[in-house]
Amino acid sequence: MNKLSILVGAILGLVFSIFVMGIGFKIAAPTMLLKEVKSSYEFDKTVELIKSRINKQDGWHVTNVINQQEEIINHGAADIGKVKIIKFCNAKYAAEMLSADESKIMATKMPLSISVYEKSDGRVIIGLSNGYVMARLFSGRREGVIMEKVIKDMEEVLSFTHFRFTLF
Numbered sequence: 169m170n171k172l173s174i175l176v177g178a179i180l181g182l183v184f185s186i187f188v189m190g191i192g193f194k195i196a197a198p199t200m201l202l203k204e205v206k207s208s209y210e211f212d213k214t215v216e217l218i219k220s221r222i223n224k225q226d227g228w229h230v231t232n233v234i235n236q237q238e239e240i241i242n243h244g245a246a247d248i249g250k251v252k253i254i255k256f257c258n259a260k261y262a263a264e265m266l267s268a269d270e271s272k273i274m275a276t277k278m279p280l281s282i283s284v285y286e287k288s289d290g291r292v293i294i295g296l297s298n299g300y301v302m303a304r305l306f307s308g309r310r311e312g313v314i315m316e317k318v319i320k321d322m323e324e325v326l327s328f329t330h331f332r333f334t335l336f
Contacts, residue, residue, distance in 0.1 A: 202295065206329070207294055219254060225324060228257070249287075255280070
């Protein structure tokens with residue numbers, strides 16, 4: 169075999185690998201970035217349970233609950249069914265995160281949110297961002313260390329669902 173055919177084969181292999189990785193990421197991204205967890209409770213009970221567990225978690229408090237269904241209807245759009253967004257914060261972690269100028273951009277993800285919604289088949293679902301992926305993206309940095317603490321606390325809040333953050 170000559171060197172040219174080896175080089176062409178290597179380049180084609182690299183291009184093919186990049187293409188396959190891109191497709192793999194596109195398929196996996198929705199479940200990597202956002203998580204859905206089925207609740208065993210009805211809608212309102214799930215919302216109240218999460219609010220209560222957040223407020224009982226050391227340093228955490230609910231800042232707001234948005235009734236997204238009501239907001240949408242009040243502003244002229246069609247009824248989407250039951251959807252509430254629970255906003256919550258930990259002042260200590262927020263202060264740690266936002267104390268340095270280079271980390272202030274993280275304020276765009278504050279306060280944190282967990283959604284509770286009812287699907288058309290009646291299942292009640294808890295939706296949230298995958299903190300594990302975010303922590304991995306910031307690993308080795310102060311932000312990643314803080315996110316690891318948040319992950320631990322959120323797993324405790326959602327322990328009634330047996331939820332654990334994972335890559336997929």
